[in-house]
Amino acid sequence: MRGIDPVTAVGQLRQAFGCFPSGVTAVCAWGDGAPIGLAASSFTSVSMDPPLVSLCIQHTSTTWPHLRRRPRLGLSVLAEGQDEICARLASRGADRFAGTDWTASPDGSVFVDGATLWLDCTIHEEVRCGDHDIVVLHINGLSAAPDTDPLVFHASRFRRLAGI
Numbered sequence: 001m002r003g004i005d006p007v008t009a010v011g012q013l014r015q016a017f018g019c020f021p022s023g024v025t026a027v028c029a030w031g032d033g034a035p036i037g038l039a040a041s042s043f044t045s046v047s048m049d050p051p052l053v054s055l056c057i058q059h060t061s062t063t064w065p066h067l068r069r070r071p072r073l074g075l076s077v078l079a080e081g082q083d084e085i086c087a088r089l090a091s092r093g094a095d096r097f098a099g100t101d102w103t104a105s106p107d108g109s110v111f112v113d114g115a116t117l118w119l120d121c122t123i124h125e126e127v128r129c130g131d132h133d134i135v136v137l138h139i140n141g142l143s144a145a146p147d148t149d150p151l152v153f154h155a156s157r158f159r160r161l162a163g164i
Contacts, residue, residue, distance in 0.1 A: 074109030
């Protein structure tokens with residue numbers, strides 16, 4: 001039988017959480033004359049009625065304070081092959097939108113072109129929890145491309161889906 005180890009280090013948790021594959025999202029908006037955005041892999045559906053999704057944002061994020069003041073947020077579920085876009089959105093100090101085609105809505109949401117899903121959102125609720133905030137977003141509109149494979153993050157690497 002496999003044993004259970006006590007949790008003693010952040011690295012141990014990071015490795016454990018990496019056992020669960022996730023999609024990768026870009027959360028973006030128009031602000032101060034340019035798009036602003038970040039990458040988040042802790043994304044999940046919450047409710048059908050009302051339509052809600054959630055993501056988790058680290059308290060140390062310097063981008064989230066700018067995004068949370070925007071009236072609308074564009075959430076793009078990144079597609080296979082958009083790993084470089086994800087890396088730029090997760091970086092600090094670089095032009096996060098360099099080489100990225102994007103679309104802005106009249107309400108200020110910004111979406112990554114070619115993503116498998118676009119969700120036009122407003123903040124429903126924020127819950128402080130540990131070293132992150134759980135951000136619940138209300139979905140106002142969407143555009144889905146279900147035949148476009150998503151970008152998958154697993155064990156600290158980008159991966160692709162394979163049919164079985």
